[in-house]
Amino acid sequence: xxxxxxxxxxxxxxxxxxxxxxxxxxxxxxxxxxxxxxxxxxxxxxxxxxxxxxxxxxxxxxxxxxxxxxxxxxxxxxxxxxxxxxxxxxxxxxxxxxxxxxxxxxxxxxxxxxxxxxxxxxxxxxxxxxxxxxxxxxxxxxxxxxxxxxxxxxxxxxxxxxxxxxxxxxxxxxxxxxxxxxxxxxxxxxxxxxxxxxxxxxxxxxxxxxxxxxxxxxxxxxxxxxxxxxxxxxxxxxxxxxxxxxxxxxxxxxxxxxxxxxxxxxxxxxxxxxxxxxxxxxxxxxxxxxxxxxxxxxxxxxxxxxxxxxxxxxxxxxxxxxxxxxxxxxxxxxxxxxxxxxx
Amino acid sequence: xxxxxxxxxxxxxxxxxxxxxxxxxxxxxxxxxxxxxxxxxxxxxxxxxxxxxxxxxxxxxxxxxxxxxxxxxxxxxxxxxxxxxxxxxxxxxxxxxxxxxxxxxxxxxxxxxxxxxxxxxxxxxxxxxxxxxxxxxxxxxxxxxxxxxxxxxxxxxxxxxxxxxxxxxxxxxxxxxxxxxxxxxxxxxxxxxxxxxxxxxxxxxxxxxxxxxxxxxxxxxxxxxxxxxxxxxxxxxxxxxxxxxxxxxxxxxxxxxxxxxxxxxxxxxxxxxxxxxxxxxxxxxxxxxxxxxxxxxxxxxxxxxxxxxxxxxxxxxxxxxxxxxxxxxxxxxxxxxxxxxxxxxxxxxxxxxxxxxxxxxxxxxxxxxxxxxxxxxxxxxxxxxxxxxxxxxxxxxxxxxxxxxxxxxxxxxxxxxxxxxxxxxxxxxxxxxxxxxxxxxxxxxxxxxxxxxxxxxxxxxxxxxxxxxxx
Numbered sequence: 001x002x003x004x005x006x007x008x009x010x011x012x013x014x015x016x017x018x019x020x021x022x023x024x025x026x027x028x029x030x031x032x033x034x035x036x037x038x039x040x041x042x043x044x045x046x047x048x049x050x051x052x053x054x055x056x057x058x059x060x061x062x063x064x065x066x067x068x069x070x071x072x073x074x075x076x077x078x079x080x081x082x083x084x085x086x087x088x089x090x091x092x093x094x095x096x097x098x099x100x101x102x103x104x105x106x107x108x109x110x111x112x113x114x115x116x117x118x119x120x121x122x123x124x125x126x127x128x129x130x131x132x133x134x135x136x137x138x139x140x141x142x143x144x145x146x147x148x149x150x151x152x153x154x155x156x157x158x159x160x161x162x163x164x165x166x167x168x169x170x171x172x173x174x175x176x177x178x179x180x181x182x183x184x185x186x187x188x189x190x191x192x193x194x195x196x197x198x199x200x201x202x203x204x205x206x207x208x209x210x211x212x213x214x215x216x217x218x219x220x221x222x223x224x225x226x227x228x229x230x231x232x233x234x235x236x237x238x239x240x241x242x243x244x245x246x247x248x249x250x251x252x253x254x255x256x257x258x259x260x261x262x263x264x265x266x267x268x269x270x271x272x273x274x275x276x277x278x279x280x281x282x283x284x285x286x287x288x289x290x291x292x293x294x295x296x297x298x299x300x301x302x303x304x305x306x307x308x309x310x311x312x313x314x315x316x317x318x319x320x321x322x323x324x325x326x327x328x329x330x331x332x333x334x335x336x337x338x339x340x341x342x343x
Numbered sequence: 344x345x346x347x348x349x350x351x352x353x354x355x356x357x358x359x360x361x362x363x364x365x366x367x368x369x370x371x372x373x374x375x376x377x378x379x380x381x382x383x384x385x386x387x388x389x390x391x392x393x394x395x396x397x398x399x400x401x402x403x404x405x406x407x408x409x410x411x412x413x414x415x416x417x418x419x420x421x422x423x424x425x426x427x428x429x430x431x432x433x434x435x436x437x438x439x440x441x442x443x444x445x446x447x448x449x450x451x452x453x454x455x456x457x458x459x460x461x462x463x464x465x466x467x468x469x470x471x472x473x474x475x476x477x478x479x480x481x482x483x484x485x486x487x488x489x490x491x492x493x494x495x496x497x498x499x500x501x502x503x504x505x506x507x508x509x510x511x512x513x514x515x516x517x518x519x520x521x522x523x524x525x526x527x528x529x530x531x532x533x534x535x536x537x538x539x540x541x542x543x544x545x546x547x548x549x550x551x552x553x554x555x556x557x558x559x560x561x562x563x564x565x566x567x568x569x570x571x572x573x574x575x576x577x578x579x580x581x582x583x584x585x586x587x588x589x590x591x592x593x594x595x596x597x598x599x600x601x602x603x604x605x606x607x608x609x610x611x612x613x614x615x616x617x618x619x620x621x622x623x624x625x626x627x628x629x630x631x632x633x634x635x636x637x638x639x640x641x642x643x644x645x646x647x648x649x650x651x652x653x654x655x656x657x658x659x660x661x662x663x664x665x666x667x668x669x670x671x672x673x674x675x676x677x678x679x680x681x682x683x684x685x686x687x688x689x690x691x692x693x694x695x696x697x698x699x700x701x702x703x704x705x706x707x708x709x710x711x712x713x714x715x716x717x718x719x720x721x722x723x724x725x726x727x728x729x730x731x732x733x734x735x736x737x738x739x740x741x742x743x744x745x746x747x748x749x750x751x752x753x754x755x756x757x758x759x760x761x762x763x764x765x766x767x768x769x770x771x772x773x774x775x776x777x778x779x780x781x782x783x784x785x786x787x788x789x790x791x792x793x794x795x796x797x798x799x800x801x802x803x804x805x806x807x808x809x810x811x812x813x814x
Contacts, residue, residue, distance in 0.1 A: 001789050002534050008793035013800050133344035133385035140349040150801070157801040158553030165752030174750025175557070 017150045024196030025149035032060075032082065032185045033153075034123035035138040040077055040189055041127050044099050049077050051102040051323070054089040056118075057082035058250040059106020061183055061300040064307040065190045071314050071330045076104065078189040082182075083119025086112050087231060090245070092124055094234035102323040103238060103245045105281075108252070109269035110260050113219045113227045154181035179210050182300065192303040198296050207297025214256045214299075219264040228276035235277040244323055247274060247281030248313050251290075253298035282316035284309075289335040305339040344385040346540075346595045347548050354382065355599065362603050368525040372495055375503065375603070382504035383468075390466040393431060398501045400427040401476040405483045405490045417484060424480035428473040436470065438463055440670035468508030470667055474634055476501050479515045481638055488516050496522040503605075505596040509589070511610040511630035518605070526604035535777075538792055539598030545795035546591030550760055553802045555584035558753045562734065563724050568745040574737030576749055578717050580757045581724045583764055586615065589628070613768035615716075618700075618708045620684040623716065635664050653689070658682040673722045673731060680719040713765070 030036065043049060053059055053076050060080035069075040079089060086105050093099045105112075117124060126134075145151050153159075162175035180203065185191045197203050235245045249270055252260060266285070274281055284290070290312040293305040301309055311334040318324040344351050358378045362371055384391045404424040411417045433441075442458040449456040479497070482488035491497035500518045528536060562569045562577030569577065593610035600607045610630050617623035624632045643656040658679070665678015700708065718735070725731035736742045749757075771779060780788060 001785055001792075002537065004789045005793045005796065008789070009796040009800065012793070012797040016797070016801055129387075131386050132388070133348060133350055136344075136350035136353075136385070137348045140353065144349070151803060156553065156803060157549065157798060158557075161554075161756065162557075162750070162752055165750050168751040169747055169749070169754070171747045172750050174753065176750070 013150075017148060020150040020152070020155060023155070024194070024200075025152050025155060026184070027145070027147050027149050028186065029149070029152065029184045030142060030145050030186065031151075031153055032183065032189060032191060034081070034120050034126050035130070035134065036185070036189055037079065037081055037120070037123045038126045038130055039135075039138065041079060041123075043077060044093075044096060049099065049101050050074050051076035051104065052079050052093060052099070053077070053104045053106060054093065055080040055086035055104075055106025055248075056084055056108050056111045057182070058108050058252070058300060059086075059104075059248060060189075060191045061193055062250045062306045062309050063106070064192075064310040065188065067307050067310045068314055071311065071326055072318065072324050073327050074324070075188075076102075078191070080106055081118075081120040081123055084111075084121065084123075085114050085116065085118045087227060087234070088117040088121070088124060091230065091234045092127065094237040097241065099238070100241045100243050102243060102321065104317065105245060105247045107247060107249060107270075107273075108260070109249070109264045109266075110214065110216065110219060112273075113223055113264055113269055115223055115226070152181065177210060180206060182207065182297070192306060193296060193300050195303065198302050204296050207299075208253075211256065211297065211299050214252070214259045214263075216259070216263055218262070219269070224264075224268060224272070228272060231273060232277045235279055244321055245277065245279050246317050246321055247279060248317070249281065249283040249285075250309065250313075251284040251293055251295065251301070253295045256298050280320040282313040282320070287312045287316060289333070292336050294339055302339070305336075308334045308336065308339045344382055346592065346599070347544055347552075350385070354378070354385075355602075359602060363527065369495070371525070372499055372522060376495065376499050379499070379502040379504040379507060383502070383507060386467050387464070393435075393466050393469065394472060394502060397428060397431065397473055397476045398498050400424060401480050401501075402494060402497055405480050408480065408483055409490055421480055421484040424477060428477045432469055432473050435463055435466055437666075437670045444672075471510050471512055472501060472507060474512050474631075475506075475514075478512070478634060478638065482515060488514075491515065491519050503600075505600040505603075505605075506607060509592050509596070510628075511593055511596065511607055512634050513607065513630070517608060521605050528602050528604040532601050532604065536598040536601030536603075538788075539601065540595050541598075541792060541796050541799065543591045543593070543595030543598060544799045546587035546594065549795075549798045549802045551584045551587035551591060554756050554760060555580045555587065558749060558757050559584055559724065561748055561753070562737075563726075563730065565748065567748070568733050568742040569737045569748050570742055570745040571737055571740040572754070573745070573748045574734050574742070576754050576757050578721055578724075578734065578738065579761045581720050582615070582713075582717050583757070583761045585720065585723070586611070586764065613771045615713055615765050616709060616768035616772040617712050617716075618705055619688050619712055620681065620715075621688060623712060624681075624685070631664070631667075635660050639663060650693075654686045657685050657689070661685065668723070671726075673725055673728060676728075676731075677719050677722040680715075680722065684715055684719075709769070 044052070051074050053063060057080070060078065060082060063076075063078065063080075065075055065078060079093075080086070081089070086107055090103060090105055093103055111118070141151070159175070163180070165174055166176050167174055181194055182197060183191045184194050197207065238245055247270075251257075266283075270281070270283055273279075290309055293309060294302040295305075296302055311331075314324065315326060315333060318326050344354060358375070361374050361378075364371075366374075380391055380394070383394055401424050404420045404427075407423075408417050408420040411420060439458075439461050442461075446456045446458040479488075479491075479500070483490055491500065496519050497515075499522055500513065500515055503513075503518065506513050506518075558580040559577050562573050563581070590611040597607045597609070608630065610628060612626040612629065614623055614626035617626055640656050640660040643659055644652045645656055646653045659682075661678040661682030662675055663678070665674045665676070665681070668674045668677070718738075721734050721738075722731050725734060733742065737745060
């Protein structure tokens with residue numbers, strides 16, 4: 001009986017794996033979560049890190065770490081997390097005496113200017129203590145994810161069942177309205193938009209619907225004041241250790257941007273922040289060569305456009321800070337027209 | 344580590360492999376002891392020290408107790424054990440609760456007290472292993488058991504990893520004798536153990552975490568009110584979740600022990616088929632209810648000193664049992680409700696002594712029991728009284744124009760799963776799992792076992808901790 005059970009389970013699992021690959025899942029997509037973040041964060045304790053990126057999902061999806069390295073010779077530590085506010089993570093680095101490098105803060109204004117750390121705040125707690133059991137399971141899971149596609153959290157059995165219901169019950173925002181799989185994550189938390197999302201109209205429409213064009217309440221003056229004050233303090237701490245902080249504002253779809261500006265205009269958010277922190281940064285509005293990039297679900301760039309945007313913002317930051325230098329053998333500058341898949 | 348984690352699969356494979364080698368029995372027991380410490384240290388290594396303290400204190404207290412010449416000396420050593428164990432439990436689990444409660448009561452006597460925040464981390468499973476070690480000393484004090492003949496067997500009884508962090512709460516008489524002679528699982532035991540592990544993980548990973556947990560969280564972890572459908576469905580979902588989570592743990596634990604050749608007692612016997620609350624507590628968390636009966640209810644007087652004292656003993660036992668579950672007054676109310684249910688049932692049984700219930704009445708009583716258990720679960724799950732009242736108000740339709748919260752699919756899956764649990768419990772009410780399996784065609788068993796195994800893999804989960812680890 002045990003042998004029959006084993007064979008049946010193996011057959012069913014193989015069929016499931018095949019079906020998941022048909023849906024666009026791939027082995028080697030490691031997924032992203034606070035445990036993966038902590039694994040990267042831990043590198044600061046053991047090796048000199050010259051640059052780290054913090055922020056929300058936009059700077060995470062929109063940064064091509066390989067291209068960053070081709071341009072500057074530096075591969076930054078990717079510490080941005082989806083659904084989070086970059087400020088507490090900037091403060092986390094500011095409070096770590098081991099970190100003496102450059103912090104690149106990716107910010108969506110309405111995400112950065114809020115009180116709470118956000119969806120993956122548990123990452124900050126894990127940075128203080130992660131149980132050996134959790135870490136062990138994470139490391140074993142990583143090895144399995146290199147070979148099996150079905151281990152994707154967004155395609156668990158219960159998640160698939162929950163999504164069968166397109167809000168049949170009137171007035172309910174159910175699991176159908178949650179974010180679905182958006183990204184592919186490779187080693188070192190190199191994250192891109194999930195290829196299927198770029199081409200599947202239904203998934204793109206769902207993604208756009210979930211974001212609700214970033215509508216929401218206006219950011220309160222006291223939250224703005226708190227954010228400016230705490231960012232300034234964190235920047236000062238990092239500079240006191242001879243580090244530096246630069247800011248990057250990635251793009252969003254025009255209809256999203258209208259709502260984001262209504263909630264927090266650039267003058268009260270981005271401009272005020274740079275002034276308060278006496279910092280510099282690269283804002284998408286100030287990069288004319290990369291306007292009109294492809295944002296399949298309105299909030300994040302396609303994989304090809306992430307490379308183009310990275311090229312633009314890294315070159316801009318290199319003009320602003322001596323901590324980043326464009327290598328003599330760096331590839332030529334890219335523009336929106338270079339936003340071609342597979343180039 | 345938790346049973347539903349990848350690291351446990353590796354850990355268990357190594358332990359099982361070592362246990363299968365032709366090694367001396369003492370060495371195998373030493374392996375199991377070391378493995379159990381690794382199992383516990385995998386959460387937070389320094390907390391192993393607490394486990395050692397609990398183990399060593401009770402070992403020496405029990406030895407001193409046996410050698411004591413007078414009754415007062417015996418009592419003193421028993422008290423050393425009780426105070427050491429309850430002291431640790433009190434500090435780590437109830438320290439903050441006590442100062443917070445004092446601060447809340449201080450204004451009643453004209454005091455103003457702002458409690459400090461201690462940020463004490465609760466060592467996982469401390470309520471379970473302190474009760475297990477205390478039962479060792481208490482049984483010897485009460486002359487119900489003889490002390491273990493060697494420290495290794497005793498330490499392994501306390502630390503044996505299948506039961507260490509969430510029970511079943513083992514008695515020394517149940518486990519220590521099993522360590523006396525070499526044990527290795529037969530092929531049948533290994534097969535049944537693996538099947539139990541699959542069933543337990545299916546309950547935990549697929550039903551509790553995958554399907555029922557999110558439904559409960561949508562209502563109970565929200566600050567918005569919910570209507571009567573959402574409140575009832577979320578509460579039914581919690582009744583399913585808490586059962587699948589805890590019984591899932593116990594079933595996996597029993598399966599793990601069986602794979603190593605050890606027997607552990609049932610901790611659940613289809614509790615949602617209970618007719619009345621004394622029946623419920625003979626079926627739910629059996630090892631805790633029997634512990635509370637033997638070491639609390641009976642010493643408090645039990646039913647030997649008249650009706651009034653019996654009611655007081657019942658209420659006292661259930662209130663303390665409630666507090667054992669968590670350092671929050673909501674758990675005390677949960678225990679109090681069960682105490683009141685038990686007292687009410689006892690009173691009704693006395694008033695209607697000659698009443699013989701027919702099949703319809705029995706089914707009606709079972710349904711009533713289930714509904715009242717669910718009302719008590721509201722206080723168990725709600726983190727505050729405000730939330731508990733809000734859900735109860737929703738259940739009686741008094742939450743105004745609360746917006747619907749749960750998706751139709753969540754309602755559908757919850758009703759299907761809870762109905763299946765109820766039907767299974769009712770069908771198994773007078774049977775054991777072993778007997779039922781023995782009467783079922785092997786092809787059906789194979790198909791069910793494989794389906795559960797595949798469901799666990801397809802769900803794979805996020806390695807959520809078991810609810811009872813926090814107790």
